[in-house]
Amino acid sequence: MYIKRKLEKLVSMALEQFPVCLITGARQAGKSTMLKNLLKNYRYVSFDDPKARQMAIEDPKLFLLTNPPPVIIDEIQYAPEILSYIKMDVDANRRDYGRYVLTGSQIFQVMQGVTESLAGRVAIFNLYPLSFEEIDIDVFDDKLVFQSYLKGFYPEFYVNLKLDMSFWFSSYLATYIERDVRNITAVSDLSKFQTFINILATRAGQILNLSNISKECAISQPTCKSWLSILESTYIIYLLRPFHNNRKKRLIKSPKLYFVDTGLLCYLLGIDNTNRLLKASERGAIFENMIIMETIKRLSYQVGKTNCYFYRTGAGVEIDLIVEKTKTIPYEIKFTKTLSKNMARSINLFSKDHDIEKGYVLSLSGDDIFLYRNVLAMHWSKVLKGQE
Known part of the structure; x- marks a missing residue:
């Protein structure tokens, strides 16, 4: 069973305007499956295949002759040497x-080669795991919603309904650490890296404190920064930057994880059923995490640039998410499920210093209620379709 992806439309548009298209995203997010279903007339080759990878590295001209366009090349990060030869072929056929x-699951390695070789010739997209719109469930059924974000959104869970969550995630992490982490950098103690990931899980929805994390994990701050970069570049974590009027400050202040x-x-938190989820102290942070990522997914599948931030002042005024596009x-x-006016206080204070038409409180409540003149409370699912 194939689940149609929201990104397909943008990829199809890009293929009519660019000679090269790059899809990045986490392992098992569905990149290869989407492309094989969308581009059935394309040749397919993966650099997970040692023979294909070896040929691309040792004899890139022969590789391209053996695999002529139109072609899907999977896991391009394993043979970035091929990119300069793709550039030469593209330049010789500029309007084709x-x-x-191309696909890649390690963005830093991929982007270095792409920016050097294919600037102006490539359209780049991120494919995230499935969204609520793609799995198509009743988002007003709280039980179904909780079950969905408890097991997550990797496509395999929605294709193989008998899949055991604990077994799959255990195998996923083991493979990820052995393959991707070792490929990116020399991590001498992989068990400590696993501990690092577990510690980060307890910090989800919080502002990153590198000092505390490095002390708890018994690693240096430079190592902590390096490991965070690995997790971000392989789409395990997402770092939400802070909002400031002074745009330079966005790069200085600590992000939220x-x-x-x-x-x-x-x-990672040991939550394996909905009862534990609803009793867990992290339930609010997990719900926030889900909505942040659903918003990121929706916006990434739209044309045009959109920026997402969080907001926090020294006085303690904090807003979970700020989306900047045309407004x-x-x-x-x-x-x-129980709303109160106090939930909108931060947005109301924010509106006094910033030009906004309206702000929103997203919750499990199905009621649309104005908590302030310019702050509307609504069901969280309305953000999925941009119904603000």
Whole structure:
């Protein structure tokens, strides 16, 4: 069973305008499956295949002759040497669009080669695990919603309904650490890296404190920064930057930490059923994590640039999510069915210093209620379709 992806439309558009298209995203997010279903007339080759990888590294011209366009090349990060030869082929056929479709699950390594070799010739997209819109469940059925973000959004769970969550995530992490982490950098103590990931899970939805994390994990701050970069570049975590009027400050202040997939987050926290989820002290943070990532997914599948931030002042005014596109929209996220005016206080204070039309409180409540003149409380699912 194939689940149609929201990104397909943008990829199809890009293939009519660019000679190369690059899809990045986490392992098992569905990149290869999407492309094989969308581009059935394309040749497919993966650098997970040692023979294909060896040929691309040792004799890139022969590799391209053996695998002529249109072609999908999977896991391009394992043989970045091929990119300069793809550039030469593209430049020789500049108006022949959709020649190469590349995928990569380690963005730092991929992007270095792409920016050096294919600037101006490539359209780049991120494919995240499935969204609520793609799995198509009743988002007003709280039980179904909790079950969905408990097991997460990797496509395999929705294709193989008998899959055991604990077994799958255990295998996923083991493979990820052995393959991707070792490939990116020399981590001398893989068990300590696993401990690092577990510690980060307890910090989901919180502002990163590198000093505390490095002390708890008994590693240096430079190592902590390096390991965070690995997790971000391989789409295990997502770092939400802070909002400031002074744009330079966005790069200086500490970000908030989220996990790209709530199923992996719940697994790391030892939450394996909905009863534990509802009793867990982290239930609000997991709900916030889910909505942040659902928003990121939705916006990433749209044309045009959109920026997402969180907001926090020294006085303690904090807003979970601010979306900037043609206008600035603040969101507060509350794991509750009972609304109160106090939930909108931060947005109301924010509106006094910033030009906004309206802000929103997202919760489990199905009622649309104005908590302030310019702050509307609504069901969290409305953000999935951009119904603000």
